[in-house]
Amino acid sequence: MSFRAAVVTFPGSNCDRDMAVALEAVSGRPALRVWHGDADLPERLDLIALPGGFSYGDYLRSGAMAATSPIMRAVVAAAERGVPVLGVCNGFQVLTEARLLPGALLRNAGQRFICRTVALRVENTLSPFTAGYADGDTIRIPVAHHDGNYYADAETLDRLEGEGRVAFRYTEAVNGSARDIAGVLSANGRVLGMMPHPERAIEPAAFSSLGGADGRKLFESILANVAVA
Amino acid sequence: MQVRVLVRLKPGVLDPQGRAVHHALEGMGFSGVEDVRVGRLIELDVADDTDHAALTAMCEKLLANTVIESFTIETPGAL
Numbered sequence: 408m409s410f411r412a413a414v415v416t417f418p419g420s421n422c423d424r425d426m427a428v429a430l431e432a433v434s435g436r437p438a439l440r441v442w443h444g445d446a447d448l449p450e451r452l453d454l455i456a457l458p459g460g461f462s463y464g465d466y467l468r469s470g471a472m473a474a475t476s477p478i479m480r481a482v483v484a485a486a487e488r489g490v491p492v493l494g495v496c497n498g499f500q501v502l503t504e505a506r507l508l509p510g511a512l513l514r515n516a517g518q519r520f521i522c523r524t525v526a527l528r529v530e531n532t533l534s535p536f537t538a539g540y541a542d543g544d545t546i547r548i549p550v551a552h553h554d555g556n557y558y559a560d561a562e563t564l565d566r567l568e569g570e571g572r573v574a575f576r577y578t579e580a581v582n583g584s585a586r587d588i589a590g591v592l593s594a595n596g597r598v599l600g601m602m603p604h605p606e607r608a609i610e611p612a613a614f615s616s617l618g619g620a621d622g623r624k625l626f627e628s629i630l631a632n633v634a635v636a
Numbered sequence: 637m638q639v640r641v642l643v644r645l646k647p648g649v650l651d652p653q654g655r656a657v658h659h660a661l662e663g664m665g666f667s668g669v670e671d672v673r674v675g676r677l678i679e680l681d682v683a684d685d686t687d688h689a690a691l692t693a694m695c696e697k698l699l700a701n702t703v704i705e706s707f708t709i710e711t712p713g714a715l
Contacts, residue, residue, distance in 0.1 A: 467699070503703070504701065513704065514652045516652055518656050558704055
């Protein structure tokens, strides 16, 4: 199996290398690197990853400018064909601005940038990203964001919950997110946006000071999903 | 043509920035401030024949995120 993942870099992305390192560590294959100005993605992708950072300096709104960049037209088209898309932190913000995921990420309720490892409950174990976790697993993943306060209207939140599209939930209030939502899935389950950084939590437990290894299963799940498909 | 677009958080969407400013005003001794909401003013210089539909499209596709924000467009006639 030759796993093919692409990591998109926008001007101001700063977790793109971490994402590429995580993907290579888990898959044994180097991730393909794509620039925001590219019009096309590489062919036959098994995953597209939108990394964290501060694309375009967070001008206008976090993720708003990146969502209009040429590569995002290709990402939207690929997502519509069913290629799995993972957006982490700023990548999540870009996915909501591109309307691949519902809702929006507001300024943290406490106004402060939050940088620490938090506990998440895995709420969906059926998606290609979360199939390796067990129902109700609690995992520890670092967050580092200023605009991570998930907002959607009550009707949308009810729909997300009813359709099992809340992938991860904070086990305690972190940033003011509606219903403590930390990650959401698209209707077909193949697009995941999450504020916490699984790519920062792929090292064995001996390195728990670096975030632990609970994020590793997310990448292993994607790989296993490709092997089955 | 000078156009002003006023982008505001929708009612009911929490505005931590507005709340912090509100708190600061009270801390400075200003009384009677009931609420503060912070929005964004965007000034555009556009061709005179730019129609309202085009301006609305700009707002809906980029200048405002209609999930959380509302917008009003002020053209010279309306100023």
